Amino acid sequence: MSSEDTGDSDRQRADQLACTEHLLQKSPDAAIIANLGVASYALASVEDRPRNFYCWGSMGVTTSIGLGLALATDEQVIVLEGDGSLLMSLGVLSTVAACGPSNLVIVVWENEVYGTTGGQPVTGIEYADAARACGLWAREANTVEGFEARYAEALAYDGAAMVVCRVEPVDPEARPQLDFAHVTRRFRDALTDDEGDR
Amino acid sequence: MTWIDDVIAGLRENDVSTVAYLPDSALEGLIERVEADANFETVPLAREEHGIGVLSGTYLGGERGALLCQSSGLATTINGLASLSKPARIPFLGIVSRRGDLGEFNDAQVPFGYAAGEVLDDIGIRNSTMESSANVERAVDLAVKTAFSVSEPYVLLLDATLTGAKDEF
Numbered sequence: 001m002s003s004e005d006t007g008d009s010d011r012q013r014a015d016q017l018a019c020t021e022h023l024l025q026k027s028p029d030a031a032i033i034a035n036l037g038v039a040s041y042a043l044a045s046v047e048d049r050p051r052n053f054y055c056w057g058s059m060g061v062t063t064s065i066g067l068g069l070a071l072a073t074d075e076q077v078i079v080l081e082g083d084g085s086l087l088m089s090l091g092v093l094s095t096v097a098a099c100g101p102s103n104l105v106i107v108v109w110e111n112e113v114y115g116t117t118g119g120q121p122v123t124g125i126e127y128a129d130a131a132r133a134c135g136l137w138a139r140e141a142n143t144v145e146g147f148e149a150r151y152a153e154a155l156a157y158d159g160a161a162m163v164v165c166r167v168e169p170v171d172p173e174a175r176p177q178l179d180f181a182h183v184t185r186r187f188r189d190a191l192t193d194d195e196g197d198r
Numbered sequence: 199m200t201w202i203d204d205v206i207a208g209l210r211e212n213d214v215s216t217v218a219y220l221p222d223s224a225l226e227g228l229i230e231r232v233e234a235d236a237n238f239e240t241v242p243l244a245r246e247e248h249g250i251g252v253l254s255g256t257y258l259g260g261e262r263g264a265l266l267c268q269s270s271g272l273a274t275t276i277n278g279l280a281s282l283s284k285p286a287r288i289p290f291l292g293i294v295s296r297r298g299d300l301g302e303f304n305d306a307q308v309p310f311g312y313a314a315g316e317v318l319d320d321i322g323i324r325n326s327t328m329e330s331s332a333n334v335e336r337a338v339d340l341a342v343k344t345a346f347s348v349s350e351p352y353v354l355l356l357d358a359t360l361t362g363a364k365d366e367f
């Protein structure tokens with residue numbers, strides 16, 4: 001990992017739960033789209049809130065959901081993406097850059113493993129470099145302090161932004177509700193404050 | 199009124215605000231109209247599967263979306279439809295040019311295109327195939343209404359007999 005932005009040691013890895021806790025404190029009203037597996041479990045273990053949308057499937061489309069949401073609302077949208085999931089759909093970054101919503105921050109938890117299937121290694125890449133090649137603003141971190149600084153910059157950036165945070169693999173015990181339709185309705189109602197189409 | 203006028207009318211009558219698409223020769227005229235219409239926010243996709251995510255986000259944000267693509271692209275969306283749209287109860291309208299049947303010259307388009315409706319049926323995604331330009335506005339209108347009332351996607355498959363087959367024979 002490049003240390004150009006963080007000044008952190010290459011060997012360090014941040015605590016994903018501490019970083020998740022920080023972003024919730026910093027952005028208490030943000031609408032959050034969490035990738036299936038560890039990203040969702042970590043989010044649910046820090047705080048289960050109506051503005052959390054947890055994916056239970058569809059690996060590879062998490063960032064796409066965040067993009068569509070950011071285009072549909074003026075609220076701050078945060079995507080909690082996994083490195084394996086992003087790698088499955090890197091092409092979406094070109095669409096994110098083309099649309100460029102300034103209310104979208106994509107956080108990539110780079111734990112370098114497929115956490116939900118047993119920790120098999122991800123054949124990783126330089127995700128921030130890939131994002132920049134697509135035209136996105138992207139920074140890296142590998143400590144909680146580094147993440148806090150990059151996350152603040154990403155929120156302030158006038159365009160879609162990405163923070164790639166290298167983290168220790170974690171295995172939180174918390175699980176979001178399995179009632180996927182309930183998660184959808186709760187999230188949508190929290191954002192729209194009406195009964196919508198249901 | 200052409201079938202393209204009818205689709206535009208059906209989308210606008212039902213407040214469809216976001217259209218995600220990949221280029222397709224059969225839908226070229228429709229995509230150009232949508233891009234030029236300030237009533238629609240257009241999202242140019244790199245892969246049709248991403249459209250399932252984008253339009254799910256559209257719905258989560260309180261708006262309505264449609265996906266325009268051809269049947270080969272629909273093939274890339276199956277996991278998204280089956281593991282996001284259907285179980286999470288997230289609707290959108292799919293308008294898909296269906297290859298592989300009458301007018302098809304390309305063997306690579308046949309297996310999925312010909313079976314597209316059956317595959318959607320198998321994963322519980324309702325769909326209709328339209329063979330002619332009669333009643334297109336009515337079909338789009340009702341498809342959007344049932345999708346957003348029932349809270350799951352609905353796909354209209356437009357055959358080459360409607361959109362005009364490529365003259366490659």
